[in-house]
Amino acid sequence: MINLRLSIMMFLQFFIWGGWFVTLGTYLANTLSASGGQIGMAFSTQSWGAIIAPFIVGLIADRYFNAERILGVLHLCGALLMYTMYQADDFTAFYPAVLGYMIAYMPTLALVNSVAFGQMNNPSKEFGKVRVWGTIGWIVAGLMISYVFSWDSAASIADGMLRNTFLLCAIASFGLGVYAFTLPATPPKAKGQKTGLRDVIGLDALGLLKDRNFLVFFLSSVLICIPLAFYYQNANPFLTEIGVENATGKMTLGQVSEVLFMLALPIFLNRFGIKATLLIGMAAWVLRYLLFAFGNADEALFMLIVGIALHGICYDFFFVSGQIYTDAKAQESTKSAAQGLITLATYGVGMLVGFAIAGLITDKYTALAGNHQWQDIWLFPAGFAAVVLIIFLLMFKSEKVQTDA
Known part of the structure; x- marks a missing residue:
């Protein structure tokens, strides 16, 4: 009950x-x-x-x-x-x-x-x-x-x-x-305890950044939020403007995909490891935006549908597996702080910069009549995500971590 x-x-x-x-x-x-x-x-x-x-x-x-x-x-x-x-x-x-x-x-x-x-x-x-x-x-x-x-x-x-x-x-x-x-009732668990700014924003986990692999992952997580912002900000206006019917309803396919790929995530983590899983997630961002750039509401509608359905791989294989990786790398005493730090860096700083850039790029490729040059708009995050992927591929060394997936 x-x-x-x-x-x-x-x-x-x-x-x-x-x-x-x-x-x-x-x-x-x-x-x-x-x-x-x-x-x-x-x-x-x-x-x-x-x-x-x-x-x-x-x-x-x-x-x-x-x-x-x-x-x-x-x-x-x-x-x-x-x-x-x-x-x-x-x-x-x-x-x-x-x-x-x-x-x-x-x-x-x-x-x-x-x-x-x-x-x-x-x-x-x-x-x-x-x-x-x-x-x-x-x-x-x-x-x-x-x-x-x-x-x-x-x-x-x-x-x-x-x-x-x-x-x-x-x-x-x-x-x-x-x-x-x-x-x-869910009473406060830290009642009577001293909780300072350091605990709240996860500063106790900063020591993790001394690990080269985690530093590369951390910076990649912040940077990949820039392409992510383009999806949140522009996907629905894009689909609506080019004439896709029931665009909002069709976008729910992304959430269905998220649930399905969440079930597949442990298999990928255990079989291919954390580096390959994160790379698959980043590659999905590149592919998604290329599909958006060259798809349309007519004969190439399937490209847009596939781009929406890739949401499960984009989100689960990078952000969820990233949370699992962060938990595996952190010591028992800093696990919560580490999750707080990565959340603040991505959904806070990363997305903040991402939405600002998405707004600038959208304005740059918007005609005086209000029509958008959507192909140019989507090619920017596709290229950006590709650069992040290459940097991560070259700088992140393969390692075996206990993910408990």
């Missing part, structure tokens, strides 16, 4: 994120007439939220308040900010609301995990079955937008109907905010 309640929590948590973040670029460009740079600013709020999140969780949630109560308060605040985004008529009014929202939302990603782990007797066996409902929630949101409401159709976008995604997510956020207060 408790796992059912936790599954509902996970479903709503990622339904909310998937319900507005995927179509954000399309909405800003078409409804608020935002530039590429402004769209990059809006997406970079995710990075600011990721940078600030450890302070909220590490300095407040872990020391003073129950996780489920902070989760509830943050989602209730998020509902109000999401409704403000729904009402915004221009980017000037929209940006402060989305910045505030992401500062409130990003800490909840750690909090739902804390609530789930706190109620499980055997997290290693139980958590995956609960967490998968988060991915299902993201998928359902995309399918609803495309196939139930058709908010991402050309006619609906022209009528400003895509704005309704924010209202839908405001309602879901309010629901999760109330629901969180009904969840079992």
